[in-house]
Amino acid sequence: MTDVMEHNGGTNGSGTVSNGTAPTGPAAGVPATGTAEPDAANRIAEIRVRIDEIDRALIDLWQERAALSREVGATRMASGGTRLVLSREQEILERFRQSLGADGTQLALLLLRAGRGPL
Numbered sequence: 002m003t004d005v006m007e008h009n010g011g012t013n014g015s016g017t018v019s020n021g022t023a024p025t026g027p028a029a030g031v032p033a034t035g036t037a038e039p040d041a042a043n044r045i046a047e048i049r050v051r052i053d054e055i056d057r058a059l060i061d062l063w064q065e066r067a068a069l070s071r072e073v074g075a076t077r078m079a080s081g082g083t084r085l086v087l088s089r090e091q092e093i094l095e096r097f098r099q100s101l102g103a104d105g106t107q108l109a110l111l112l113l114r115a116g117r118g119p120l
């Protein structure tokens with residue numbers, strides 16, 4: 002067994018839908034699920050449907066948040082206020098840290114940067 006799938010199926014080079022197995026390279030012949038066992042492969046495919054939905058929702062929320070953050074910044078600066086409010090950023094960083102630990106802090110830093118730009 003290898004650790005990583007080199008290719009996950011989808012469309013092949015000619016633009017046609019592949020049969021879900023990696024055509025070339027070290028993972029050639031390995032199913033796109035990473036296992037040849039049918040029950041496991043079916044369960045993985047099922048779970049991936051939900052993972053893809055979650056990823057879409059995360060992307061949509063990410064983009065909505067960034068747009069709102071930009072609007073707050075533009076509104077504040079147009080009224081003579083500051084670009085940033087660091088106390089608010091600390092509050093957000095702490096909320097993410099409390100829920101998700103150190104990764105939460107990193108995630109919140111990326112979220113903040115997506116809206117207000119780099120410090």
Ligand SMILES: O=C(O)C(=O)C[C@]1(C(=O)O)C=C[C@@H](O)C=C1
Nearest residue numbers: 070073074085086089090116117
């Ligand atoms: O809440 C604000 O005041 C914002 O400007 C939004 C936001 C954020 O993305 O959450 C962005 C920049 C600020 O420094 C603080 C927070």
